[in-house]
Each structure stands twice: as C-alpha cells, then as structure tokens.
Amino acid sequence: MAPLPWCQRHHTLLQALLSRGPLAEPDFHAVFAAASDRDPATHQQLFSDTLLKINKDLAYLQFELRACINQYDGMVYYGVVNNIADEESKLGTKYSVPQIAFYKGLLEAIVQEAGNDGSITSIDALNVRLDNQVIIVDGSQDSQSRLPTSVTNFSLTQKEKTLDELIRDRWLSYTSTGKIGLGTRSFLDLRSWFRGNDIPSCMVCNEACIKASSCPNDECNVRIHEYCQRKKFSQRKASRGCPGCGTEWPRQDGEAGGDDYVNEPGEDEAPSANHSSRKRRKQVKAELVEENNKAGPSTAVPRSRTLRSTKAEAVEAAQQASSAGASQATRTSKRRKK
Template sequence: MNQYDGIVYYGVVNNIADEESKLGTKYSVPQIAFYKGLLEAIVQEAGNDGSITSIDALNVRLDNQVIIVDGSQESQSRLPTSIKNFSLSQKEKTLDELIRDRWLSYTSTGKIGLGTRSFLDLRSWFRGNDIPSCMVCNEACIKASSCPNEECNVRIHEYCLRKKFSQRKASRACPGCGTEWPRQDGEADGDDVNEPEEDQAPSANHSSRKRRKRVKAELVEENDNAGPSTAVPRRTSRSMKAEAVEAAQEASSAGASQATRTSKRRKK
C-alpha cells in the first residue's frame, strides 16, 4: 500500500539477505549509505507526514550509516574514502536514481517520501526498528494521523481513517483513549455523503408522484374548459375517414360491375 495515495501495489520481494542478493544491487556503498540516511530521516519525521524537503535530503550525513567497531575519536578517520568524498552533486544524482527506481518518490506537496519498492521491501525492517503501526491495518505508519490526545500514541493511516469512520453515525472515538478524532480536510461534517438517508428515497418518490398528479389535473382542467368543441373535430375526422373508405369501396364495386358489363357486350 502506498501510504501517500492509498493505492495498492503487488510485487515479488526477496526475503533472503545472502551474498548473492547483495551482488544484485547496482548502487555503490556510499549510495546505499545515503539511502539508509534518507530512510531514517523520513520515518523519524516529527510531523508524521512521512516526507522531508529536498534540502533536508541533501543534508543527510553518511558517516552515521557506517558501522565502525570501536567508538574512539579516530573512528572518523577510518571512514571509507568513498563515504568521506561523497559530494553534493553525487547526492543529487543518487536522489534522482532512487526516485526513478521507485525507492523514493515525490509527494503531492513536492517533498521526498518513500517509494513503492520501499513499502514492499522494508516491511520487516519497519517492524524490526519499532516503527509505530496503524491501529486499523497493523502496517507501519510512515504517513499517518496521530490521536489528538498527546498522551496517546495511537496512529492511523488516513485511508484507514476514512474506511473506519465512513459508516453513517459511526463513532469517531480513538480506539486507544476514546478521544474524539478530528475530521480530515474535505471530509463531510454530517453523515456519509455516499450513503443515502433512509427517508431520502421515499421523499423523492413522493415528490415525483405529486408532480405527476399535478400535470394530470392540469390536463383534465384544459379538456373541461375546451368543452365539446375539442371532441367534435375528432369525431368528424373519424366519420370523414369512414366516408372516404365507403366511397372507395363503392367506386371499386362500380368499376368492377362496369368491367363485367363491357365484357358481356364483347362476347355478344
């Protein structure tokens, strides 16, 4: 699930971290260290927005991602040269590659967030690093809403909130502390707009029946006001049609009798 837009994606993930799988990556050691630094900065973002600015991304330090056995003051000098010499332009290039390969993404606000591949591949990493999970779906909360009660640590994804509170007259109480959960931007204040009220359909049908009765009454009133003059032409028209048919039949029979007499004269 892409937590920025709520779209579901499917993919195949390798869960075995062996030497062969490590050889499958195209990224160098400093690039991987840079990605790890970006990942930590995004998931630890204080506002639960799950994103950081481009400036913050380029300011991520790589030396914090390199594991050094001892913590002496000389550890800084033991950093690999590729880490120490990783320039700002190399960070920009790596950032573009990570976005293109969908390890990272641009959010709707133009910030840097996790990409689809990160959501698919890092589910076990999220659990292992104690990333808070959603109270509804139990997945890691990278972008989520927090309970308004500062003493409550409940987090819920925005799309899980819409699903949980979408039913009409559903309680908006926090499942952890019972505090009323605020509505999201653009969410209706009343009942669910997609679910019709129980009395909406009968009301619409009643209005439709009233309109039909009113139109019918107007037609009857017009006929009454017109009187027999409206009906007379109809009867006259029907009688004229009948007379025309009778005249045609008489003409046909007359023609037939005349033809018979002519035939008899020729025979004589």
C-alpha cells in the first residue's frame, strides 16, 4: 500500500483520539506506527515534529493534542483537549447545570483530600453539596443570590447516575482501592485549572500533585508523585534525602532496594515483545482501515490498496517464516556434525 499523505496521517491520528478517547502511550504509538509506517521509539524526532505540526493546525480552534500522566497508574496518555480554561467549557453541553456543579464539587473534594491519596469514598462523593458551586444573581437591587431549582432538587439517584456517566466518560475513575478519583480526561484538560487554584506541585516534574507522597517531616511541604519518586531514587547510590529539608524519604511498598534494572526485560524476552508489537501494529492497521471506511470517501483507504497490502504482508510473512526455518535447519545440522 502506498504511504498516506502526511495531511491524511494527521487526520487519522486525530480521528483515532476523538473516536476512542484518550489513548495510553503504547496504543497511540501503535496508531502512529500504523499510519506512518514509522516506529515512534526509533523515529522520535519525526514523532515530535508530527505532533507539533498537528498542534499548529489545532491552535486556531483552541484545541491541542496533549500528553499527560495518569497519577494513579503512572501511565502516559494522549488526547485532544479544549484549551479554554473553565471546566464548564471542558465538559461541553452534554451535562446539565446541576451535573456540572456536582462535578465541580467532586473535583474540589478530591484535590483537597487531606491524605494526598487523590481519592474519596463513594459515600463521600454522593454527599458532596452543590449549593456552593452554582450561584446566579437575579439582577435585583439587593443583588440577592438564588440557586436554580434543578440544583436544589438534585436527588441522590441523579447523583449516582451522574457519577456513573462521569466515570464512563473518563472525567472520573475508580482507583485500585475502589475509591473515586480523577479520570484521564481531567488530568489532560484541567492542567491550567490545577495551576490557577494553587494545587501543590511535584518537586520533580512540577505538575500538580493529586496523588503523591509527602515528606515525612511534618514541617516540610514537599510532595513527590510516586512514579517521580521511583525515578528520582532509582539509582543505587542516589541520595534519598528530601529535596526540601534533607529528611530521608521512606521507600514505597514493594520498592526494590536500589536495583536499576528491576523492570528491564531479559534478552530472552525481546523476541516475544517484538512479536507482540508487530501483532498489535497489524491489529491497529486493520482497525484504522475499518474506521476510515466508515468515515467516508474523504478518509477511506482504496480497497485495491488494502488488498495489495494484505498480499504483500502475506508474502513477507512467508519469506520470514522460510528464512527462519532455513536458519533453524542450519543450526540443527551444525549441532549434529559436532
């Protein structure tokens, strides 16, 4: 199949993010590789230049293709975000006024959670008050404020339904402990809101600390994300002193004792990883072709090209299998001679 023009590759990347929502880094890299026939791991400059070009085109619409780290699992995610700062614009018109007020109350409760865990229980979530989130001035001379009836009458059942919707749309999430935390879309879209509301920042990456560890010294305000902590203290001889006060930073549960290569795959694992990567790339290619066909003629890949691509991949796979078989036979013959 002839390579897609770069403008169509950009469109394919955006279409994948908009239709599927935020994608984890391995999935987004697989989409990029399928659209460009280039692996981002070995073509990092091309990958960066492509995102820069896409963002230049999106700037006119006040949108941005952005990456963030989900602070609950430490994974990098990519998504298209609205650069308008207020959360009402972020949530769009899908949610009603009381639903947006409920989300704002949940957001404040999560970021102000005293234990730096970045999560609240389901009971606490349902008990969030809305009356201090929406105030409408009626314009009378005494400027008295009143709440809309839809807010004052927002029932527990409506809260439960809204909570499910916010989790499904990835504005919120269930944490590994079963509590309610922020979702990937909140981490992507609300970066400016975090900064504007004086949320404490991580000493290592300078991003807002929603879920983080605090310095054991009660008089020190330093906070560090758990994944930043692993990175900072991963070296065998690295000092574990707090960057602010020098107090020794405690190890996390299950943290290795200074082994730099705990998560490094062994040599015997590499072929399996490469096989998995190739399999994932072929799967993503098939999904992109299907999505382009559904999107219409402007983005569809011609059927003849798809058939030629399938045939070429089959030939290539057969050649690789034949080559591998010959190589194995040669090694077997040599061992027998010995």
